[in-house]
Amino acid sequence: xxxxxxxxxxxxxxxxxxxxxxxxxxxxxxxxxxxxxxxxxxxxxxxxxxxxxxxxxxxxxxxxxxxxxxxxxxxxxxxxxxxxxxxxxxxxxxxxxxxxxxxxxxxxxxxxxxxxxxxxxxxxxxxxxxxxxxxxxxxxxxxxxxxxxxxxxxxxxxxxxxxxxxxxxxxxxxxxxxxxxxxxxxxxxxxxxxxxxxxxxxxxxxxxxxxxxxxxxxxxxxxxxxxxxxxxxxxxxxxxxxxxxxxxxxxx
Numbered sequence: 001x002x003x004x005x006x007x008x009x010x011x012x013x014x015x016x017x018x019x020x021x022x023x024x025x026x027x028x029x030x031x032x033x034x035x036x037x038x039x040x041x042x043x044x045x046x047x048x049x050x051x052x053x054x055x056x057x058x059x060x061x062x063x064x065x066x067x068x069x070x071x072x073x074x075x076x077x078x079x080x081x082x083x084x085x086x087x088x089x090x091x092x093x094x095x096x097x098x099x100x101x102x103x104x105x106x107x108x109x110x111x112x113x114x115x116x117x118x119x120x121x122x123x124x125x126x127x128x129x130x131x132x133x134x135x136x137x138x139x140x141x142x143x144x145x146x147x148x149x150x151x152x153x154x155x156x157x158x159x160x161x162x163x164x165x166x167x168x169x170x171x172x173x174x175x176x177x178x179x180x181x182x183x184x185x186x187x188x189x190x191x192x193x194x195x196x197x198x199x200x201x202x203x204x205x206x207x208x209x210x211x212x213x214x215x216x217x218x219x220x221x222x223x224x225x226x227x228x229x230x231x232x233x234x235x236x237x238x239x240x241x242x243x244x245x246x247x248x249x250x251x252x
């Protein structure tokens with residue numbers, strides 16, 4: 001190689017090194033936890049003191065997640081406004097087993113804490129949660145879109161938007177139609193605000209969730225629940241297929 005070519009080569013290498021040194025650092029996006037898969041029936045968990053301490057003031061932790069339900073007149077520490085309390089006192093479980101009501105699904109405020117499995121499909125811009133309970137399906141938007149205007153339709157799954165806070169998925173849901181808070185006559189209205197946080201155990205085999213809700217039309221305070229599901233590879237969720245004729249067994 002001639003001296004001229006050697007000089008050109010040295011200069012070219014020096015320029016390339018300088019350009020690389022001045023180029024902005026390319027940062028990889030943080031790796032998100034993988035929620036996809038089937039998760040076994042949900043259960044309630046005892047929250048640790050640190051997580052309870054992060055709850056807003058005037059929030060009570062309910063102990064009905066998983067399987068146990070409150071008896072009539074017991075709302076787990078929730079303080080009902082007069083109209084909501086009067087409506088709850090008229091509750092009769094037999095009315096829930098009529099042919100026109102037995103297959104009416106609750107909203108996710110109640111159904112997410114039930115003892116049923118769920119299936120998650122996770123993408124970059126959205127996450128889908130399929131519940132075996134009443135065949136409910138949730139779409140959680142992760143693309144930064146806002147909630148729709150207040151007059152948009154309200155449903156039992158509402159409109160959910162999520163964001164990542166480190167390895168925790170924070171989900172806010174609005175536009176929920178009126179439905180159950182506790183299965184003993186306490187219902188929320190259409191102005192309920194529902195907040196959830198989802199995170200994985202260190203080994204990735206347990207999915208934890210904390211939910212918070214408030215309804216200024218119904219409650220004087222706020223409610224929270226803590227729950228968990230175990231990863232169930234190779235398992236499936238099955239159709240709920242509620243048959244309203246089931247109610248006839250209770251009309252005899």
